[in-house]
Every structure is written in C-alpha cells, then in structure tokens.
Amino acid sequence: xxxxxxxxxxxxxxxxxxxxxxxxxxxxxxxxxxxxxxxxxxxxxxxxxxxxxxxxxxxxxxxxxxxxxxxxxxxxxxxxxxxxxxxxxxxxxxxxxxxxxxxxxxxxxxxxxxxxxxxxxxxxxxxxxxxxxxxxxxxxxxxxxxxxxxxxxxxxxxxxxxxxxxxxxxxxxxxxxxxxxxxxxxxxxxxxxxxxxxxxxxxxxxxxxxxxxxxxxxxxxxxxxxxxxxxxxxxxxxxxxxxxxxxxxxxxxxxxxxxxxxxxxxxxxxxxxxxxxxxxxxxxxxxxxxxxxxxxxxxxxxxxxxxxxxxxxxxxxxxxxxxxxxxxxxxxxxxxxxxxxxxxxxxxxxxxxxxxxxxxxxxxxxxxxxxxxxxxxxxxxxxxxxxxxxxxxxxxxxxxxx
Numbered sequence: 214x215x216x217x218x219x220x221x222x223x224x225x226x227x228x229x230x231x232x233x234x235x236x237x238x239x240x241x242x243x244x245x246x247x248x249x250x251x252x253x254x255x256x257x258x259x260x261x262x263x264x265x266x267x268x269x270x271x272x273x274x275x276x277x278x279x280x281x282x283x284x285x286x287x288x289x290x291x292x293x294x295x296x297x298x299x300x301x302x303x304x305x306x307x308x309x310x311x312x313x314x315x316x317x318x319x320x321x322x323x324x325x326x327x328x329x330x331x332x333x334x335x336x337x338x339x340x341x342x343x344x345x346x347x348x349x350x351x352x353x354x355x356x357x358x359x360x361x362x363x364x365x366x367x368x369x370x371x372x373x374x375x376x377x378x379x380x381x382x383x384x385x386x387x388x389x390x391x392x393x394x395x396x397x398x399x400x401x402x403x404x405x406x407x408x409x410x411x412x413x414x415x416x417x418x419x420x421x422x423x424x425x426x427x428x429x430x431x432x433x434x435x436x437x438x439x440x441x442x443x444x445x446x447x448x449x450x451x452x453x454x455x456x457x458x459x460x461x462x463x464x465x466x467x468x469x470x471x472x473x474x475x476x477x478x479x480x481x482x483x484x485x486x487x488x489x490x491x492x493x494x495x496x497x498x499x500x501x502x503x504x505x506x507x508x509x510x511x512x513x514x515x516x517x518x519x520x521x522x523x524x525x526x527x528x529x530x531x532x533x534x535x536x537x538x539x540x541x542x543x544x545x546x547x548x549x550x551x552x553x554x555x556x557x558x559x560x561x562x563x564x565x566x567x568x569x570x571x572x573x574x575x576x577x578x579x580x581x582x583x584x585x586x587x588x589x590x591x592x593x594x595x596x597x598x599x600x601x602x603x604x605x606x607x608x609x610x611x612x613x614x615x
Contacts, residue, residue, distance in 0.1 A: 372553055412455055417442070429586070434490070469560075498573045501536035503557060
C-alpha cells in the first residue's frame with residue numbers, strides 16, 4: 214500500500230481516493246435544538262424528526278453535555294443528529310447539485326441510512342449487491358460490507374462497526390452512529406472541527422516492572438513494548454517531532470500516571486503500544502474509544518458504564534482519524550493479518566484528552582506472530598509505521614502537506 218497520496222486526505226488508506234464534494238457545504242442545520250435526554254451525546258438516540266435530515270459535513274465535538282443540556286451542531290454530526298433537509302452547494306459531487314435529502318429508517322430502535330444515499334453524498338456511485346454483500350465505489354475508493362455483519366471495509370482497511378449493517382426493505386443500511394463516527398472522519402478528516410496540528414507524540418509502552426503483560430515463549434510484552442516505544446521515539450525525534458514517554462525503563466507506571474502525562478500536553482497524539490495474547494488469534498488490531506452508548510468490544514454485552522461521560526469522547530472524530538492512520542500504516546508495513554479497527558474503553562484511551570489509540574502489534578501466543586515480534590527488524594517496521602501514521606494524520610486533518 215502506497216502512502217502519502219492525496220486520498221482520504223493522506224490518512225494512508227488509499228493512494229487515489231479523491232472526494233469531489235465542495236470543501237464548504239452549506240451549514241444549514243437551522244435552529245432546531247435537542248435536549249440531552251433526547252440525543253444522549255448528539256450521536257445515537259432517536260433524534261431524527263419527521264422531516265428529512267439536513268446534512269452539513271463539518272464534524273463537531275460539541276455535545277449536549279457541553280452546552281447546558283441543549284445542542285445545535287454544525288457539520289455532518291449535527292446533520293445526522295436531526296435537522297431537516299440536506300443542502301449541498303451547486304457543483305458538488307452528489308447527483309442532485311441543488312440539494313439532496315437523507316431519508317432515515319428505523320431498525321432495532323436505531324436510526325439507519327440507506328447506502329444508496331451514502332453513495333450519492335460521497336460521490337461513490339451506485340450500490341452493487343451480491344446477496345447480503347454490498348459495495349460502493351471502484352478501485353481504491355470503496356466501501357464494502359454485508360447485511361447482518363459488523364465487518365466493514367473502507368478502501369480495503371477493515372473496520373468493525375458499532376452495529377451491523379441492516380437490510381431494510383430493498384436497501385442495505387448503515388447506522389447513523391457509524392456513519393457519523395466512523396465513515397465521515399475517515400473519508401473527510403479535513404472536516405474535523407478544531408483538530409490541532411500535531412507537534413508532540415506521547416509514546417506509552419504498555420505494562421512494565423512487576424506487570425509483565427502477555428508472556429510469550431521468546432519474551433514478555435513489557436520488554437517488546439518498551440523497545441518499540443524507544444525505537445519510535447528516535448524516528449519521531451529525527452523527523453522533528455517532540456516526544457514524550459510514559460516510561461523509559463522497566464518500571465511500573467500506573468494507568469492514572471500515564472494519562473496524567475498525556476493530559477498535560479496539547480497539539481499532541483497519544484499511542485499506547487501493546488501485544489496481544491489468547492487462543493489461536495493472530496494479526497494486528499487498533500482500538501479507538503467507543504462512542505457513548507456503544508458497548509465496548511472488549512466486553513460481552515452492554516454495561517451501564519457504556520453511557521458514562523468520558524474525556525476521550527470529546528475527541529471521537531480525531532480518535533477515528535488517528536486510529537485509521539495508525540492501523541493502515543501498520544497493515545502496510547508489518548504484513549500481518551488485518552483484524553480491524555475496533556472500539557473499547559481501555560483506561561488510557563478513555564481518560565486521555567488527546568486523540569488516542571491503543572495498538573496491538575501481534576499475538577505473543579501465536580508461534581508465527583511471536584517469531585516476528587521477537588525480531589528487531591519487525592519491531593523497527595512497527596516503529597516506522599507509527600511515524601508514518603503521525604505524518605499521515607497531521608497532513609490529513611490539515612488538508613495539506615505536513
């Protein structure tokens with residue numbers, strides 16, 4: 214996979230994706246307001262009104278909790294939080310240059326959008342169907358999934374949806390939350406409101422000291438994570454970034470202390486480095502914080518804590534873009550199985566106020582993965598992928614070269 218191309222504004226997902234939507238679609242959310250009780254976090258409750266929904270493509274982090282219990286959002290997030298009638302400037306990619314309307318449907322108590330409308334909005338053409346499987350776009354510019362499945366591929370990178378695609382009537386539909394919280398930040402990171410230019414990277418080597426982490430035949434997780442962090446720090450420093458470590462030796466550092474290190478900074482990204490273990494699992498996965506109200510993929514079933522208010526959720530759009538940059542770079546450089554971009558509420562990504570991800574660089578319990586992880590060459594490749602991801606993220610949210 215080639216990096217540094219113009220596509221997905223250089224998140225590294227594809228070298229040729231070129232979205233032709235206008236860069237300043239009309240912000241026509243009107244003055245409709247919704248209470249916190251109606252919209253939870255302006256993301257997943259039943260907030261579509263009886264009319265069509267105004268879609269405005271600028272992502273906002275503001276929530277009802279930040280605005281005294283009421284919220285008027287701009288951008289795609291606000292659009293899909295529930296106003297009335299999407300307006301698109303003349304000359305934009307969708308087929309209706311004078312405007313198009315989202316027509317949400319209800320399924321399993323949630324709002325869904327037909328993929329046909331997603332395709333029109335992003336200029337990706339018609340939906341292609343083969344049984345339950347469906348796709349949009351051609352070449353490197355694609356969305357692909359299947360009804361009743363949470364596996365979803367954006368330009369060949371595997372993402373795990375919060376809710377399965379649903380077949381409603383003759384259409385395959387995606388949940389509003391997944392459209393707002395996953396698809397939009399990945400396809401148009403340059404629309405993220407308030408994303409800061411990255412100058413510093415916080416490298417969090419998982420475990421340490423008395424906490425060995427996963428134990429493999431050829432070494433402990435705590436040793437490998439520290440090695441990757443130190444290698445990455447050297448690469449980032451040479452590239453002109455400031456680097457902050459949560460640990461630089463074999464010492465125990467609490468989760469709270471790790472977050473405190475991160476939260477003292479601004480214009481920064483946080484990455485927690487880990488290696489996996491368990492069963493016959495193999496490959497790479499990347500975790501971003503679960504949106505409010507969505508079960509963590511690290512748990513079985515819903516929990517009351519899923520509806521908690523966490524600092525990291527104020528960075529949901531950036532978290533998604535950063536996770537995409539990190540994961541696509543790992544897949545390209547490390548050559549291991551793609552287990553996907555997933556959601557969880559691990560403490561360090563839940564409590565950090567910076568855009569944050571947790572990466573799993575392979576399974577110490579898998580013989581082939583273990584051989585790779587024990588190789589200095591592989592750990593250097595993993596370190597290089599983090600540098601590449603930082604560069605891609607910075608250029609992506611800026612909409613211009615880093």
